[in-house]
Amino acid sequence: MISTMTTFTLRKPITREEARAIFLSTAPKYQAVPGLIRKTYILSEDGTVAGGLYLWNSRAEAEALYTPEWRAFVTEKYGTEPVVAYFESPVVVDNLTQQILSDA
Template sequence: MITAVTTFKLPKPVTREEARSIFLSTAPLYRDVPGLFRKTYVLSEDGMTAGGIYFWNSRGEAEALYTAAWRARARDKYGADPTVTYFESPVVVDNVAKEINSRDE
């Protein structure tokens, strides 16, 4: 499993309410994306950094999303270039499902 963290250094701070509105406007784009099983939107306490934490089945599926078109859409929406950092996720604790997952790719 792969966790990808995206961040945007915003040109000016946004409030939680402004961020929520922006996030809700883009959330439908992430439904049914192959290999993506969860996305969590994030906003720093000072409102200067926004981003997402994405949970993927594989790195290839993650990389298929973060295209030049995705980056351009993010730049238009947030006024900042995104960064994407990938992490291996060998073990995931899921307290909702009451499971500990350790799937191999």
């Protein structure tokens, strides 16, 4: 499995409530994305950085999302270019489902 973290620095800070409304407006876009297991939206405590934590089946499936069109969508929505970082995720503890997931 692969995790990605996307971040973007906002031009002006937003509140948790503003972020929640924005995130809910884009959340349906990520339903049924091939290979995407989970997405968590994130906002810094001071409201100046937003982004997402993603858990993927594979890097190829992750890379398939982060297209120039996706980058343009994020840039238009938030007014700033996103940064994407990739991480290996060989084991995931999921307390909601009470499972330990492994990519082995």
